[in-house]
Amino acid sequence: xxxxxxxxxxxxxxxxxxxxxxxxxxxxxxxxxxxxxxxxxxxxxxxxxxxxxxxxxxxxxxxxxxxxxxxxxxxxxxxxxxxxxxxxxxxxxxxxxxxxxxxxxxxxxxxxxxxxxxxxxxxxxxxxxxxxxxxxxxxxxxxxxxxxxxxxxxxxxxxxxxxxxxxxxxxxxxxxxxxxxxxxxxxxxxxxxxxxxxxxxxxxxxxxxxxxxxxxxxxxxxxxxxxxxxxxxxxxxxxxxxxxxxxxxxxxxxxxxxxxxxxxxxxxxxxxxxxxxxxxxxxxxxxxxxxxxxxxxxxxxxxxxxxxxxxxxxxxxxxxxxxxxxxxxxxxxxxxxxxxxxxxxxxxxxxxxxxxxxxxxxxxxxxxxxxxxxxxxxxxxxxxxxxxxxxxxxxxxxxxxxxxxxxxxxxxxxxxxxxxxxxxxxxxxxxxxxxxxxxxxxxxxxxxxxxxxxxxxxxxxxxxxxxxxxxxxx
Amino acid sequence: xxxxxxxxxxxxxxxxxxxxxxxxxxxxxxxxxxxxxxxxxxxxxxxxxxxxxxxxxxxxxxxxxxxxxxxxxxxxxxxxxxxxxxxxxxxxxxxxxxxxxxxxxxxxxxxxxxxxxxxxxxxxxxxxxxxxxxxxxxxxxxxxxxxxxxxxxxxxxxxxxxxxxxxxxxxxxxxxxxxxxxxxxxxxxxxxxxxxxxxxxxxxxxxxxxxxxxxxxxxxxxxxxxxxxxxxxxxxxxxxxxxxxxxxxxxxxxxxxxxxxxxxxxxxxxxxxx
Numbered sequence: 133x134x135x136x137x138x139x140x141x142x143x144x145x146x147x148x149x150x151x152x153x154x155x156x157x158x159x160x161x162x163x164x165x166x167x168x169x170x171x172x173x174x175x176x177x178x179x180x181x182x183x184x185x186x187x188x189x190x191x192x193x194x195x196x197x198x199x200x201x202x203x204x205x206x207x208x209x210x211x212x213x214x215x216x217x218x219x220x221x222x223x224x225x226x227x228x229x230x231x232x233x234x235x236x237x238x239x240x241x242x243x244x245x246x247x248x249x250x251x252x253x254x255x256x257x258x259x260x261x262x263x264x265x266x267x268x269x270x271x272x273x274x275x276x277x278x279x280x281x282x283x284x285x286x287x288x289x290x291x292x293x294x295x296x297x298x299x300x301x302x303x304x305x306x307x308x309x310x311x312x313x314x315x316x317x318x319x320x321x322x323x324x325x326x327x328x329x330x331x332x333x334x335x336x337x338x339x340x341x342x343x344x345x346x347x348x349x350x351x352x353x354x355x356x357x358x359x360x361x362x363x364x365x366x367x368x369x370x371x372x373x374x375x376x377x378x379x380x381x382x383x384x385x386x387x388x389x390x391x392x393x394x395x396x397x398x399x400x401x402x403x404x405x406x407x408x409x410x411x412x413x414x415x416x417x418x419x420x421x422x423x424x425x426x427x428x429x430x431x432x433x434x435x436x437x438x439x440x441x442x443x444x445x446x447x448x449x450x451x452x453x454x455x456x457x458x459x460x461x462x463x464x465x466x467x468x469x470x471x472x473x474x475x476x477x478x479x480x481x482x483x484x485x486x487x488x489x490x491x492x493x494x495x496x497x498x499x500x501x502x503x504x505x506x507x508x509x510x511x512x513x514x515x516x517x518x519x520x521x522x523x524x525x526x527x528x529x530x531x532x533x534x535x536x537x538x539x540x541x542x543x544x545x546x547x548x549x550x551x552x553x554x555x556x557x558x559x560x561x562x563x564x565x566x567x568x569x570x571x572x573x574x575x576x577x578x579x580x581x582x583x584x585x586x587x588x589x590x591x592x593x594x595x596x597x598x599x600x601x602x603x604x605x606x
Numbered sequence: 607x608x609x610x611x612x613x614x615x616x617x618x619x620x621x622x623x624x625x626x627x628x629x630x631x632x633x634x635x636x637x638x639x640x641x642x643x644x645x646x647x648x649x650x651x652x653x654x655x656x657x658x659x660x661x662x663x664x665x666x667x668x669x670x671x672x673x674x675x676x677x678x679x680x681x682x683x684x685x686x687x688x689x690x691x692x693x694x695x696x697x698x699x700x701x702x703x704x705x706x707x708x709x710x711x712x713x714x715x716x717x718x719x720x721x722x723x724x725x726x727x728x729x730x731x732x733x734x735x736x737x738x739x740x741x742x743x744x745x746x747x748x749x750x751x752x753x754x755x756x757x758x759x760x761x762x763x764x765x766x767x768x769x770x771x772x773x774x775x776x777x778x779x780x781x782x783x784x785x786x787x788x789x790x791x792x793x794x795x796x797x798x799x800x801x802x803x804x805x806x807x808x809x810x811x812x813x814x815x816x817x818x819x820x821x822x823x824x825x826x827x828x829x830x831x832x833x834x835x836x837x838x839x840x841x842x843x844x845x846x847x848x849x850x851x852x853x854x855x856x857x858x859x860x861x862x863x864x865x866x867x868x869x870x871x872x873x874x875x876x877x878x879x880x
Contacts, residue, residue: 138859141830145848148823156849159820161703163813168737171811175772176733179764333706417652418731418759423786 188419192293196416201297206383208290212281214379217358220273227272231265255455263451266504267443270355275436278351282320283431287422291316295414298390303409305394306401308337310414311344315393318348319386322565325350326572336407340397342569343582346561347393349386352443352499356556357382359503363536364549381553389557392589442564446498454494454505458512472513482591483551483598487513487542492555497563502556507535510542547601551594558590631795633664634683634690641683641692643802646719648712648743649727650736651698654755656680657785658727659695662795686795689802694721700735702742714854716746718863722802725794727753730760730767730782740776744810745843750778751797758784777809812842824849835865 194200239261243253285291294316299309310332318325322345329341349357358378365381366374401407457468465473468490476486491505539548560583561569570579649655659665663682680695694715699706702713716724726743728736743750754769773780779797783790800806824845831841838844844864847855858864 136830136834138834141827141834141848141859142856144827144830148827148849151823152820152849154817156820156846157703159816160813160846160850163816164738164741167741167811167813168734171772171775172734172737174775175768177766177768331708333708415651420759 191419192416195290195293196296201293205294205297206387208285209386210379210383212278212285213358213382214375215281216274216278216354217362217379217382218375219277220358223273223276224269227269231269232262236262236265251459254459255452259451259453259455260448261451263447263454263501263504264444267447267500268440270359270503271443271500272436272440274354274358275351275440276432278354279320279431279436280428283427284422284424287420287427289417289419292414292416296416299414301394302397305398306405306407306409307340307344307397308332308334308410311337311341311393311397314341314345315348315390318345318350320351322346322348322350322561323568326565326568329572334407334410336401336405337410339573339578340400340405342572343400343578343585344393344396346565346582346586347389347396347557349389349557350499350562352562353502353556354382355500356502357385357553359535360549360552360556363539364546367536368546385553385557388554392558396585396589443498443500447501447504450494450497450501450505454508457494458508466512468509468512472509481598482594483547483601484555484594485542485544485548488548488552488555492559495562496560499556499562507538510538514538514541547598547605551597554597555590555594558586558593560584560587630686631662631791632685633662634685635664640690642689643722644692644694644719645798645802646715646721646724647693647695647727648702648716648724648739649698649753649755650700650729650732650739653698653727653729653736654785655695655698655727658725658753658755658783658794659693661785661788661791662691662693687799689799691798691802694719699739701739702746710854713746716743718858721747721749723749723751723798725751725753725798727755730754730756731763731765733767741811741813744776744778745812745846746840748808748810748839749801750776750808750810751794751801752776752778752780753785753790753794754780754782755785757782757790758787775811777811779806779808831859838864 195204236257239257240253243257291313295309295312298312298315302309302311311329313331314325314329316325317328325345325348326342329338329345332338332341361378361381362374366378369377401409454468457471458466460467462470471490471493472486474486475489479485479487479489487506487509490509491502494505495502560566566579566583569582570576573579573582647655647659659680659682662684664684665680665682682693682695684691684693696712696715697708699709699712702709702716715721724743724747726740728740740750740752752772754767754772757767760767767782769780769782779801781790781794781797783794785791797806801808824842827845827848828841831838831844835841835844844855844859848859855864
């Protein structure tokens with residue numbers, strides 16, 4: 133046998149191609165299909181009678197209907213948020229009583245008897261412990277309700293239907309239909325959402341999905357939304373409507389985020405990220421009865437506790453930083469007060485205030501600690517420390533009336549509340565997400581765009597709202 | 607294989623019983639040191655690959671009822687019948703034609719990763735479409751176990767799926783399972799073990815209905831590939847991929863990567879080729 137080389141193989145391939153009149157690819161595919169059909173046909177016995185009522189198909193007709201699809205979607209998510217808001221109140225209050233009203237004083241008095249330096253006591257207990265305790269009290273109950281509910285919807289098979297409903301709109305905005313799935317993940321956590329854009333093959337559409345993922349309101353921002361909504365929006369109506377109105381305004385903000393997701397995708401695909409929209413097939417999986425106990429177990433362990441742990445990891449050092457910045461004096465004022473005074477004019481211009489802006493700078497590692505920081509800094513800047521909080525740099529949790537009283541001392545208005553909700557939706561992603569974006573894109577430029585674009589939009593929109601507000605309402 | 611184990615503590619008959627061995631399944635989680643066999647999990651999206659993965663490894667890779675959830679491959683380990691297994695969960699795909707990144711990851715792993723066993727997880731309620739993928743896997747590798755999953759759902763829909771008929775037609779073991787209820791797990795473990803250890807030798811179905819013309823034309827090409835890469839179990843498939851202009855395979859032929867595959871495979875496989 134004469135020696136064969138690899139080149140002979142390729143010569144042979146070329147010569148065979150020349151002799152073939154049909155497309156090999158199509159032939160192979162066809163052969164595969166024929167064989168698959170034949171084998172499946174032999175193995176499967178169909179039911180004698182067609183079931184009279186096909187549950188899946190009927191349900192799909194309703195939830196993906198042109199008319200009912202969107203209202204049903206909004207209704208379902210409102211229900212989920214309402215259950216979360218209403219259900220979290222009592223356990224949150226109980227946790228607050230335990231961690232802040234019982235353990236905190238106990239810790240303080242124990243430490244008092246040992247006699248450690250005041251600054252160490254302050255740094256560890258008033259700073260680190262309180263920040264951590266606050267995050268647990270505020271975040272654990274809503275997450276322990278929201279995540280299982282969301283996972284149940286997911287396991288049941290509803291999420292692909294949402295993706296189906298949104299697909300057309302994403303396509304129209306020049307993005308990939310699968311972006312609806314990564315957006316869904318983003319509602320849990322933006323960092324996870326950014327990673328999940330890997331399911332999108334085209335680099336152009338993937339970049340769009342990464343940049344716009346931050347517009348999906350992540351769970352770290354709900355405590356802010358939920359608290360501000362129940363304090364200010366819920367208070368606009370009689371108390372029995374309060375829960376519903378709060379839930380609706382949170383859903384409103386979430387929908388605003390979805391809207392911006394479309395708008396920015398559209399803008400990007402018309403300017404810097406021009407290109408063809410790729411098509412894909414999305415299979416609507418069958419509805420499956422969720423395995424309720426297992427879902428609750430895995431969503432509590434995998435999602436709730438993991439997210440909570442992350443929040444604690446960031447809250448603890450942040451608590452220390454806040455305490456230090458409130459207690460280290462330069463001139464007559466603490467560092468925190470210097471920053472608040474510096475940012476206050478700009479904050480007021482866009483319908484917020486210096487305290488909120490400082491809180492957002494402090495809270496870059498984790499959105500979860502925005503509200504505790506806001507409260508602590510408000511105490512500091514209004515000098516309300518004697519009556520309400522326990523001293524500079526001490527985060528605390530009051531009842532809703534106390535919090536409300538404190539916020540009105542800080543000159544909070546309905547405008548501040550509305551703009552805080554808007555700004556909470558539209559600002560830079562948390563540092564974990566920024567790092568994830570960098571890892572996924574490998575580009576400083578796109579990471580910067582993804583981080584700064586939403587912040588710029590937030591400042592712009594808040595400014596617009598504030599201007600219109602002052603024009604009409606004063 | 608249980609080489610050099612001391613006197614068994616249990617009845618000798620237990621040793622070959624799937625239920626006994628499954629009861630002694632050790633979920634090793636992330637611990638994948640010193641594995642004896644590597645098992646790849648492939649399947650269409652949303653057929654329960656991640657559920658199988660979790661049931662075997664004890665890991666809690668998130669499962670969800672929507673396609674495209676596993677974005678990269680996940681790895682874990684388990685111990686069964688005195689062998690350590692490394693399990694790799696690949697992204698769900700409908701085909702291995704490598705037209706998308708997911709398909710490429712799955713295809714490259716099954717081909718170049720040379721798993722000892724490839725488990726194809728199949729949705730019993732959508733058998734025909736799922737078989738497309740099974741047939742493509744069978745073109746690439748001999749050592750396959752089909753996990754006919756979601757049998758509970760098939761039953762609910764009134765479908766009867768005959769796994770023995772399927773096994774005969776496909777030429778590889780087929781195990782009926784309802785993984786969400788952990789039904790069929792012992793049988794699956796046993797089948798994987800038997801294929802991995804070579805106790806069961808597969809005679810996989812290869813696609814027939816190609817036109818006479820193609821078959822005659824590629825026959826010499828297949829021979830050429832075979833003599834250049836004598837260890838390959840899937841020369842006909844390689845020939846077809848070359849004809850189709852598959853860049854990754856063309857490259858693998860050119861740089862000799864293909865020739866290095868399967869060189870340490872047991873004798874049984876090489877006999878199959880010859």
